[in-house]
Amino acid sequence: MAFTFQSSDIAGRRQEIINAVRGNVVVSVQAPDGHAMRDTHTLTHVARACVDGGTPAIRCGGYGGVDDIASIAAAVDVPVFGLTKEGDTGVYITPTRQSVRAVVDAGAAVVCADATLRQRPDGSSFADLVELAHELGAVVMADCATPEEMAAAHKDGADIISTTLAGYTEHREKTEGPDFECLAHGRALVGPDAFVIGEGRFHTPALVAEGIKRGADAIIAGTAITDPGWITAAFSAALR
Numbered sequence: 032m033a034f035t036f037q038s039s040d041i042a043g044r045r046q047e048i049i050n051a052v053r054g055n056v057v058v059s060v061q062a063p064d065g066h067a068m069r070d071t072h073t074l075t076h077v078a079r080a081c082v083d084g085g086t087p088a089i090r091c092g093g094y095g096g097v098d099d100i101a102s103i104a105a106a107v108d109v110p111v112f113g114l115t116k117e118g119d120t121g122v123y124i125t126p127t128r129q130s131v132r133a134v135v136d137a138g139a140a141v142v143c144a145d146a147t148l149r150q151r152p153d154g155s156s157f158a159d160l161v162e163l164a165h166e167l168g169a170v171v172m173a174d175c176a177t178p179e180e181m182a183a184a185h186k187d188g189a190d191i192i193s194t195t196l197a198g199y200t201e202h203r204e205k206t207e208g209p210d211f212e213c214l215a216h217g218r219a220l221v222g223p224d225a226f227v228i229g230e231g232r233f234h235t236p237a238l239v240a241e242g243i244k245r246g247a248d249a250i251i252a253g254t255a256i257t258d259p260g261w262i263t264a265a266f267s268a269a270l271r
Contacts, residue, residue, distance in 0.1 A: 044170055061253060148183065170191065173192045178213055209232050234254065
């Protein structure tokens with residue numbers, strides 16, 4: 032298995048991804064260092080199970096980096112949204128040109144990269160990363176923290192714009208659940224033609240549905256689907 036674009040140009044590839052994920056839940060399959068599931072083989076099987084459950088795409092990589100991306104991309108027939116996590120502070124999600132190239136080479140159809148307005152380790156701009164990813168034939172998703180960053184990423188050519196980092200930088204307070212205000216405001220700034228994904232703390236089906244109502248074209252959910260430890264704790268908490 033493996034996903035293969037039918038289109039040769041970026042506009043066509045962008046539309047393929049949009050058509051695949053619109054109105055759906057993309058599942059994030061990641062586990063940090065020290066987590067019981069921090070194993071590429073394990074996460075690959077989890078990704079396959081999520082595809083069996085109907086997800087039209089998988090977001091993966093993170094601290095497992097290109098090994099996770101390559102393994103999962105080879106095992107599923109849906110697009111992989113790939114990323115690296117390099118360090119744990121500042122701009123660390125696919126932060127450099129080299130990171131973008133590595134994610135594409137590993138088999139990702141979509142490159143997910145930090146699109147905040149902070150300085151990158153190699154001095155590149157987000158627009159530089161978009162240009163390189165497009166040259167390599169990949170679609171780009173902008174991981175943003177604020178509505179203003181969503182607007183800037185849209186201007187810089189991002190194919191998909193997400194609220195991934197809302198609440199995870201110093202520029203916006205973390206909300207208990209999804210940051211619906213960021214989502215709605217960002218949608219208003221980028222307009223109806225941009226493709227917006229809500230991501231971050233979508234822990235229940237009801238929150239996913241609300242995200243669509245607030246302006247998202249699709250939702251990315253991870254922990255509440257793919258982390259048995261978190262799920263077990265949530266069930267146990269209901270009895271206390």
